[in-house]
Amino acid sequence: MTGMRYSTMQCSLGWVLLAAREDGVCAILLGDGPEELTADLRRRFPREVPHLDTDGLQCWLDQAIESIEHPGTALTLPWAEQGTRFQQRVWRELKTVPAGSTTSYRELAARVGNPKAVRAVARACAANPLAVAVPCHRVLRVDGELAGYRWGLDRKRALLEREALAWA
Incomplete structure (x- = not known):
């Protein structure tokens, strides 16, 4: 994987966007549609150029949605360190x-x-x-x-x- 990749999928709470870089998952966002979520991703990471990756992130996106649909499901994803x-x-x-x-x-x-x-x-x-x-x-x-x-x-x-x- 090079640069930031992201994928979106619908769930019972609306839409989910999962984004990742080489160092791991950097965003799991919730919203009303893919366009809104992509705009939010770009606002949060203005120095990145995110690329849609519908296949490479599917397993991780499925895990994120599973944790929404079935609380307590452990997320075993690699996390990108960020924030202050x-x-x-x-x-x-x-x-x-x-x-x-x-x-x-x-x-x-x-x-x-x-x-x-x-x-x-x-x-x-x-x-x-x-x-x-x-x-x-x-x-x-x-x-x-x-x-x-x-x-x-x-x-x-x-x-x-x-x-x-x-x-x-």
């Missing part, structure tokens, strides 16, 4: 929140060692390019209500409901 150190800490900590569980932005800030960084944690969640793999959908407001989700509150609600059923 703070974002990486937040994303690593998010991966420790089990399927079927939630945390708050405040709790997450405390878990990464900076309890006053609630807004920075929220921004790190919004910048997450790996939907489902880095489960930012498991973060709620301190009152337990749904708060912003980069890929829409309806998708966040659906993911949480699926996890609740799978882990009940």
